[in-house]
Amino acid sequence: MNTNKLKTIALIVTLSLLASCGPGELFETRLYGVRESEWSTLSSTERSRAISQYNEQQKIYAEQQRIADAARKEQEAYQRTLEAQRLRETQLLEQETNRIQHQAMLNEQQRVSRQSALNNQRDSEQRAMDEARRRSMQTYAQEQARVGDLAEQRAIDEAKRRSMQTYSQEQARKAANVSAEQRAVEEAQRRSLQTYNQEQARRAANASAEQRAIEDAKRASLQTYAQEQARINSPAPSPSISNWRLNEGHLVEGGKLVMDLQREMGRTPNRSETKSRLASRMHISHNQADEIIEELGLF
Known part of the structure; x- marks a missing residue:
């Protein structure tokens, strides 16, 4: 029931009161609904009935x-109920909005955290690759x-050998014109020079062997770097491969x-x-790691 209905009821009551009165009777004094001028003419029965x-x-x-x-009270109660319901709905809407906003904030924080962890992992891998590349290039430059x-x-x-050889040839040319004693002296010098040349040849051979060792070390370094890059860029192999054998590459990597x-630990x-x-x-x-530790003699 609303306000318009209440107004309608009040209007009906007023009109009913007006309808019960004749012309000019609205402001005339009445006694029990009867005009005062007519009251004295009524019998007791009529008065009782009136x-x-x-x-x-x-x-x-x-x-x-x-x-x-x-x-009116029902309408007021209904209005209060509507207001309470609207207030409750508003509160629920605010709570749901706050919950959605809070969940969205948590989701964003989790996304940022995951992205940060992924970026940190990528940075660590890139730093490891850069460090391996730097070490390899440093080793190559040293070699x-x-x-x-x-x-x-x-x-x-x-140059020394050629100089001594030229000197030896010149001395041999002059030897034909000197005495036997001089030739003996020059022969001794020649033998000494020959010994020196042999020693130089031996050193040159050793240098060649050392050069080959350097080349082998360089190839091993580049191979180790390539293996490290392949290991970083490829999925990790299973540690339970049955054909695993300890080799020189494992020892180098382990060291x-x-x-x-x-x-990293500072100790x-x-x-x-x-x-x-x-x-x-x-x-x-772990058993394979024990093999490397034993072979390296770490403990």
């Missing part, structure tokens, strides 16, 4: 008032410098990892730490 009718009308009017008040020094030394030795671990790791790190980095079992 009083009963008046009381009945008052009851009807009171009932109408009660209905109107009840309708190249060493090879250059050896080449320069061989050039000097070759490098142990030195890296010492630098010498124990056997358990070393074994765990070797197994994790080289993707092998």
Whole structure:
């Protein structure tokens, strides 16, 4: 029931009161609903009937008032219920909005955290690759410098050898015109020079062997670098491969990892730490890591 309905009921009551009055009777004094001028002409029975009718009308009017008040109270209660419901719906909407915003914020934080972890992992891998490349290039540069020094030394030795050979030839040419004693002296010098030349040849042979060793070391370094790059860029092999055999490459890689671990920890790791790190980095079992530790003689 709304306000318009209450107004309609009040209008009906007013009109009913107006309808019960004749022309000019609205402002005339009445007694129990009868004009005061007519009251004295009524018999006692008529007066009793008029009083009963008046009381009945008052009851009807009171009932109408009660209905109107009840309708008004019902409308007020209904309005309060609507307001409470709208307030509750508004609160629920605000709570749901806050929950959605909070969940969105948590999702964004998780996304940022995952992206940061992924970026950190990529940076770590890139730094490891750059460090391996830098070490390989440093080793290569050192080997190249060493090879250059050896080449320069061989050039000097070759110049000396040619100079001594020229001197020997000149001395041999002059030997035909000197005495036997002089030839004996020059023969001794020739033998000494020959001995020197043999020694120089032996040194040159050793230098060639050393050069080959340097070339082998350079190839091994480049091969190790290529293996390291392939290991980084390829999925880790299973440590339970049955055909795994300890080789020189495993020892070299194990030695490098142990030195890296010492630098990271700032101290010498124990056997358990070393074994765990070797197994994790080289993707092998702990027993295979023990083989490398024993072969390197670390503990």
